[in-house]
C-alpha cells in the first residue's frame with residue numbers, strides 16, 4: 434500500500450476550494466538541521482496510585498525536540514500522550530498519588546537549563562508560562578471566567594517578566610494583535626464567555642507565547658473547533674513558530690493535522706514509544722504494525738466510497754494499564770503476532786535506520802513481505 438495516499442489533509446487556501454491532499458513538505462528542514470535540542474527527555478516513567486492498584490501510564494520514554502521543530506505525539510486514547518507532557522510540566526498529582534522518574538532537561542532562551550523531573554513546585558511555577566507553555570483543547574477550562582482576558586494575560590506578564598500594569602497592558606494588546614484578534618484594546622476588557630471558541634483559543638495562544646517560551650506544548654488545541662477555525666489556528670501556530678523559533682510538541686489523534694504541522698512523529702501505545710520518525714518517512718514507510726494500522730484507519734474519501742470498501746479499524750482495544758499482556762503490548766491486536774517470539778519480552782526500541790526507531794521484533798520481515 435502507498436501509505437502517503439491515505440491521509441486526507443484539508444488544506445484551505447484563500448480563494449481556492451478545500452482539497453484533500455497530503456502536504457508533506459519538509460517545513461523546518463533548515464531549522465532542524467542547524468538547531469540544538471531544546472528538550473531532552475530520558476527514561477521518563479509516570480505511575481499513578483489508584484484504588485485499583487498502580488497505573489504505569491508512561492514507560493521508559495526518551496525523546497528530544499529541537500529549536501524550531503514540531504514533534505507530533507500520536508496514538509489511541511490512553512496511550513500516555515497527555516500524561517507524558519503533564520508529567521514534564523509538573524501538572525500531574527503530587528506524590529504519593531503520582532510518581533515520576535527519569536530526567537528532562539529544558540533549555541530556556543536566556544541560556545538557563547532546567548531539570549523538570551523532581552524539581553520543586555516553586556521552580557516549576559517559574560518554568561510554566563516562562564520557558565515552557567501549554568495550550569489545551571478547551572480554552573474555557575483554562576481561562577478564568579471571572580477575570581477579563583486582559584487581566585489574565587497581564588498577570589502572566591507581571592509575574593514572569595516583572596512588567597508594570599501599563600507596560601503589561603500595552604504588551605497584552607500587542608499579543609492579541611499578533612494572534613489575529615482585531616480591536617485588541619477593546620478585547621482586553623472582554624470576559625472569556627464574550628468571545629467565540631476560536632477567539633478564546635487565540636487568547637490562550639497569546640498567553641502561552643507572552644513570555645516567549647522556548648517550548649510550547651499543544652494538547653489537541655483544535656479538537657473543539659470547527660474545521661475552518663482549526664485550519665486558522667494551525668496556520669497561526671506555524672506562523673508564530675517560524676517567527677519565534679520555539680520548539681513545539683503537538684498532541685493529536687488527527688493524522689491529517691500531523692501531516693500538516695509536524696516535522697517528526699512519535700507514536701505511542703500503552704505508555705511506550707513504538708515508533709519515531711521524520712513525518713514523511715513515517716507516512717511513507719511506517720514500520721510498526723500499530724503505526725500501519727493507525728494510518729490505514731484514516732477514511733479515504735475517494736476509494737472508500739467508490740469501491741464501497743468498509744472503513745478499517747484496528748481490532749481489539751488498548752490493554753488495561755494495570756494488566757499488560759506479556760511481551761509486546763500490541764501483540765494481542767497484531768496481525769503479525771508470533772507466539773514465543775512476540776510475547777517473550779518487551780521488544781527494544783531499535784534503529785530501523787538513522788532517525789527512525791521502531792519497537793517490533795518482526796519489523797524487517799513485515800517490511801520485506803510488504
Ligand SMILES: Nc1ncnc2c1ncn2[C@@H]1O[C@H](COP(=O)(O)OP(=O)(O)OP(=O)(O)O)[C@@H](O)[C@H]1O
Nearest residue numbers: 481483488490509510511512513514515516517754
Ligand atoms: N490522575 C490519574 N490517575 C490515574 N490514572 C490516570 C490519571 N491520569 C491519566 N491516567 C491514566 O494514564 C493513562 C494515559 O492517559 P493519557 O491521558 O496520557 O492518554 P492519552 O494518550 O493522552 O489519551 P487521550 O488521547 O484520550 O487524551 C490512561 O490509562 C489514563 O487512564
